[in-house]
Amino acid sequence: MKPDTAQFRENAAAAIADPRLQSALAKLPGGLVAQRRAAVTALPEFEALRDEARAIRDATLANLATHLEAFEAKATAMGSHVHWATDADEARQTISNICNTANARLVIKGKSMVTEEIGLNAYLQNSGIEVVESDLGEYIIQKRGEAPSHIIAPAIHLTEADVEADFRSYHTHLDRDRELGTPERLVAEARAVLREKFLNADVGITGANFLISETGSSIIVTNEGNGDLTQILPRIHIVVATIDKVVPTLDEAMTLLRVLARSATGQDMTAYTTLATGPRRADDLDGPTKCHIVLIDNGRTEMLASDMREALRCIRCGACMNHCPVYNAIGGHAYGWVYPGPIGAVLTPALLGITETRHLPNASTFCGACESVCPVKIPLVSLMRTWRERAHNQGPRTRGARILAKLWSAAATRPALYHLLARFAVAIAGALGRAKGRFRRLPIARGWLKHRDLPAPQGRTFQQLWKEAERGVPR
Amino acid sequence: MSRNAILARIRVANPAPQSPPHEAKPAPASLASAGADAVLRFRTAAEAKGVIVVDVDQPANLPLAVVRTLSAANIPVDTIRLNDPALLALPLSDANVTLTRGAAEPHDRLSLSRAVAAVAETGSLLLASGPDNPSSLAFLPETHLVTVQRSTIIGTFEEAFALLRTRYGNSLPRTINIISGASRTGDIGGRIVQGAHGPRQLFVFII
Ligand code: SF4
Numbered sequence: 001m002k003p004d005t006a007q008f009r010e011n012a013a014a015a016i017a018d019p020r021l022q023s024a025l026a027k028l029p030g031g032l033v034a035q036r037r038a039a040v041t042a043l044p045e046f047e048a049l050r051d052e053a054r055a056i057r058d059a060t061l062a063n064l065a066t067h068l069e070a071f072e073a074k075a076t077a078m079g080s081h082v083h084w085a086t087d088a089d090e091a092r093q094t095i096s097n098i099c100n101t102a103n104a105r106l107v108i109k110g111k112s113m114v115t116e117e118i119g120l121n122a123y124l125q126n127s128g129i130e131v132v133e134s135d136l137g138e139y140i141i142q143k144r145g146e147a148p149s150h151i152i153a154p155a156i157h158l159t160e161a162d163v164e165a166d167f168r169s170y171h172t173h174l175d176r177d178r179e180l181g182t183p184e185r186l187v188a189e190a191r192a193v194l195r196e197k198f199l200n201a202d203v204g205i206t207g208a209n210f211l212i213s214e215t216g217s218s219i220i221v222t223n224e225g226n227g228d229l230t231q232i233l234p235r236i237h238i239v240v241a242t243i244d245k246v247v248p249t250l251d252e253a254m255t256l257l258r259v260l261a262r263s264a265t266g267q268d269m270t271a272y273t274t275l276a277t278g279p280r281r282a283d284d285l286d287g288p289t290k291c292h293i294v295l296i297d298n299g300r301t302e303m304l305a306s307d308m309r310e311a312l313r314c315i316r317c318g319a320c321m322n323h324c325p326v327y328n329a330i331g332g333h334a335y336g337w338v339y340p341g342p343i344g345a346v347l348t349p350a351l352l353g354i355t356e357t358r359h360l361p362n363a364s365t366f367c368g369a370c371e372s373v374c375p376v377k378i379p380l381v382s383l384m385r386t387w388r389e390r391a392h393n394q395g396p397r398t399r400g401a402r403i404l405a406k407l408w409s410a411a412a413t414r415p416a417l418y419h420l421l422a423r424f425a426v427a428i429a430g431a432l433g434r435a436k437g438r439f440r441r442l443p444i445a446r447g448w449l450k451h452r453d454l455p456a457p458q459g460r461t462f463q464q465l466w467k468e469a470e471r472g473v474p475r
Numbered sequence: 476m477s478r479n480a481i482l483a484r485i486r487v488a489n490p491a492p493q494s495p496p497h498e499a500k501p502a503p504a505s506l507a508s509a510g511a512d513a514v515l516r517f518r519t520a521a522e523a524k525g526v527i528v529v530d531v532d533q534p535a536n537l538p539l540a541v542v543r544t545l546s547a548a549n550i551p552v553d554t555i556r557l558n559d560p561a562l563l564a565l566p567l568s569d570a571n572v573t574l575t576r577g578a579a580e581p582h583d584r585l586s587l588s589r590a591v592a593a594v595a596e597t598g599s600l601l602l603a604s605g606p607d608n609p610s611s612l613a614f615l616p617e618t619h620l621v622t623v624q625r626s627t628i629i630g631t632f633e634e635a636f637a638l639l640r641t642r643y644g645n646s647l648p649r650t651i652n653i654i655s656g657a658s659r660t661g662d663i664g665g666r667i668v669q670g671a672h673g674p675r676q677l678f679v680f681i682i
Contacts, residue, residue: 027664027665031665043503043505043506044503044505045503045504045505045506048503049503052500055497056497056499059496059497060497061489062489063489063496064485064489065482065485065486065489068482068485069482078646078647084476084477084478084481085477086477086480086481090477134672135662136660136662136663136671137660137662140662140663153661153662153665154662155662155663156665159664160663160664163663163664183663183664183666183668184668186663187660187663187668187670187671188670191670191671191672194672195581195672198672199581214645215645215647217647217651223658223659223660223661223671224658224659224660224662224671224672224673225614225658225671225672225673225674226671226672228610228613228614228652228673229614229615229672229673231650232610232611232614232650233611243481243485248496248497249499250636250639251499251633251636252497252499254502254632254633254636255499255500257632258503265661267655268520268596268597268655269597269599269653269655270655271524271654271655271656271657271658271659271673272652272653272654272655272658272673273599273652273653273655274650274651274652274653275647275650275651275653276649276650277646277647277648277649277650277651278649279649280649281605281648281649283605283606284604284605284606284609284649285558285577285578285606285609285611286578286579286604286609286610286611287604287609287610287649287650295481297477297481297484301481301484301485301488302484304484304485304488304489305484305487305488309488
């Protein structure tokens, strides 16, 4: 999908002004926040598990090459074909070659963020292969030609009525007068439509929540069971994963799974957690006859070598966006690419470059809610701050902004001058605002003042008041 | 070659000396349980996920328990798909049930699998694929029935993985399914609906 990150400000303003989107947003992440809190409260060791999860991710990243080699060796020994791709283009070609060699006409997919990142669907479709997303949320947005608006709930921006209207327009082979007005009916209809696709697909593509070196397995977690049908029914299974997904042992993966589900949906375990290891065995009655694993770098080694390294700990739970006031106000699409929310504001500049994405690190109040819930304790705020600094240092600025910034830094780095100017400004503002005690309108910050007034200063600066208080001057 | 280029870049980003290997910690104490305690905990956790849990005092009584439980849930019991020899040996056909062998077919309504173990921590079932228990049984039919031996209900996933290592050495079957409730989705309007792509209902028979 083509990034639209440069338009962040316009997109965010449009999102806030969109009543339909706002009504969908109003209902949702709040539930996930409450469910997470309940799950965390129910597990006394949760905080200790977060530290442990962080330690596991750090230790794995510190020896990443060794763990990847171990994974490759074990997965190969178990009968999988392991492929490596440095960037999106190589990954798409590798996957496309596997599909073409197998004469695939229909590909069914489980939910996978990395295939969104590399724009896999469009690429395969351009070469004449039908690609169908099977996660219900992904299916809905694929039909609409949209990107996911949340990493675990891709259609969170849509209401039930939106989905009903979509299904009526896509599923034209069904009775026009059918009843469809409940989530149950909509789910049943999608189940029937997608069941046909599952049964006829040649290739199933899944992502991986984790890759296990100990066993050469991929692990996926789903609630729908769509990922399982994807990797059981078609004759070829392709696992697509970035290189940071590797975990040395099953026991370590378990610690990550314990914090993942609780942080994401408040479940202690999603309905289906599945280890897939190689193709079907000689005496198996089902399962794919071939299993391919595509390991993708696409910017991860650069992150590993940079000060964005800690963002590679991410296990894609979505908690940071559920708890983000900015995400809750504007939804995921305003971020303009596949990863929204605080992790998107950190990851997207790392993957696409800061020039195109310079507004994204501003999509934060720096309230810190994201890092206080992140199960692997990524310092999202300071990483966003680093990007802000970098955007500032290389971003295009107007002459006016440059002069203002110079003047500001001249004042702010000279305390005596700063106090003098502040006293002067506060005294004037105090005198102007004395009558009402507040400003309803100012030549700047119009949007801000539309919904609130600015209290007028009392006429003396904080430093003055502090000194007076120290001297015991009554106010 | 991309493989070597990627590994080389990682090694540059991770200069020696590298940190000592991480030692996995045991499961959190509050999640551990054993024996009768584990059985109770498994049942409570599974029921909280909408799973129907039924006690069966001996294998020979499984057919009756299946028929009774499904009738009570208004699920017609006509044909059951299964392939596990131990379960096929039970007098299910005496209970007026037709048994079909093999992996699941698209129009199967009922299937029966045998779990390797169950994990009390989250009320989850551990199923291993193979000729006796093809994994399609757990996903294609609308209703999935699973038997688990009472003695194989264990406390935590660490114990479950230890059991897998003992049983399969270092070569796992194609699929290990950890199943914690029936298939569900919250993707339409945020409300949870059961039976997204897999079974609408899950029944566990503890033998
Ligand atoms: S950054 Fe942390 S909270 Fe956000 S998705 Fe990743 S792991 Fe979850």
